[in-house]
Amino acid sequence: MVREVHVGNVVFGGNRPLVLIAGPCAIENEDLTLRIAAYLKELTTSLGIGLVFKASYDKANRTSVNAFRGPGLEEGLRILQRVKSEFELPVISDVHDLSQVAPAAEVLDIIQIPAFLSRQTDLLVAAAQTGKVINVKKGQFLAPWDMKNAVGKLEASGNRNILLTERGASFGYNNLVTDMRSLVIMRETGCPVIFDATHSVQLPGGAGTASAGQRQYVGALSRAAVATGIDGLFWEVHENPDQALCDGPNSLPLGDLSGMLRQMLAIDAIVKGY
Template identity: 45%
Template sequence: MKDFLKELFAGQQYNENNFFLIAGPCVVESETLVMDIAKKVFEICKRLQIPYTFKASYRKANRTSGDSFTGIGDEEAMQLLKKVKEKFSIPVTTDIHTAEEAAVAAQYVDVLQIPAFLCRQTDLLLAAARTGKIVNVKKGQFVSGEAMKFASNKIIKAGNDKVILTERGNSFGYTDLIVDYRNIPIMKNHGVPVVMDCTHSLQQPNQSSGVTGGNPQMIETVAKAAIATGADGLFIETHPDPSCALSDGANMLKLDLLEELLKKLIAVRKAVL
């Protein structure tokens, strides 16, 4: 495990041979939801000795419809991320969309996430790098794993070698995605940890309804394949009732299913080590 990841998870007891997990709701919906999900996932990961980072977007800037929910307010949402960090002594992450957001979000979170469709935005990558935080760049739906070396190199050349790359599928027609698992070892060859986004890779974007669809029944398949092909970590958005989620509910994992899935993935990890 990279030194910066060991430092990130220093406050947790875990099996270093395990994959790490980034998980939480798509967006901060309320204090009750955020704290309940964080508590349950934290307890599961503690039992299974999986290093854990809590994830929730403080604001959703990338919505299909102008009528879609974007957030409860930036400051309130960021304060809740900070509360999760302090209550459970775990790292937290959120995504940023502009260079100006980087320094602000860095005051609250441990990992800055760059959305897939912004992975080529040089000013955003450099601003994230300058915060000194870990920067997790999601691979664009239009980008190869090989080309992601340019994204990671921008951050490293800015003086920050704490980079993670995340695979989240490639566009397949107008309303579907497909995962090319060659991208996992290819991106690992860039010398950075690689994460598989097991939920966004199952999105069905650009629906005529204005609401993104998904195939959550395939989350286990995607996750198993990712572990088998060498992913260092997994990204899974989860919610107690995805049908009621205010963002990306169509591709989320129901929270009650998480623990059994993780147990299966630990078995896969042991088999391929």
């Protein structure tokens, strides 16, 4: 049985209904971030599902040195704290090095370890020792069964509040594929598993100095993932993805979310029997 992981009033795992982790790839500005948070809060409340708001204060692994990275640690955390307070939502963001862990833990409800850093022992240990829920994205270079080692590092550091996220595996140049078996395999660790559908359709470096993406496949992959019995979906969303400063090609427009979520919840209810 997959354990339950509690984040405020949101519960992942334990055969509970699907949870949505959603928000813009990066914090572009405060007003946009608050508008997206308000929309997501209203939508998920109307559907009766849990929501964790996601946005990055610093995208440290962009394709180009000139790419937009976000407002930085201090300003980004201030904005996330405002989202957390005004909308009563748990928030999640990435940490990229040890210096970010302590200040991030003062605001974040879930500390996320980026896929490229999923084997970084010191980062995993420091994050675990904050006592926060930790979400580890599976590296694009890792087999799903290898994630037991990340789990082992976190548990050895005294933290069992762990989420694991699938975001596709490298397949040739500038392409990712999702092996749906990985969702089942990672749940065998006992940790709730999230499917990051929008990053799974990313084409890393596919636009030369930026990543491309194929958002038209997010719905199909999400439906397939939910049918395996996962515990949460991770979607990057935006008011106008074509104008987004980060990950626009694989982000979903807000207007598509209601219909898509209703489909996902119908499948989730069949699979989990609620």
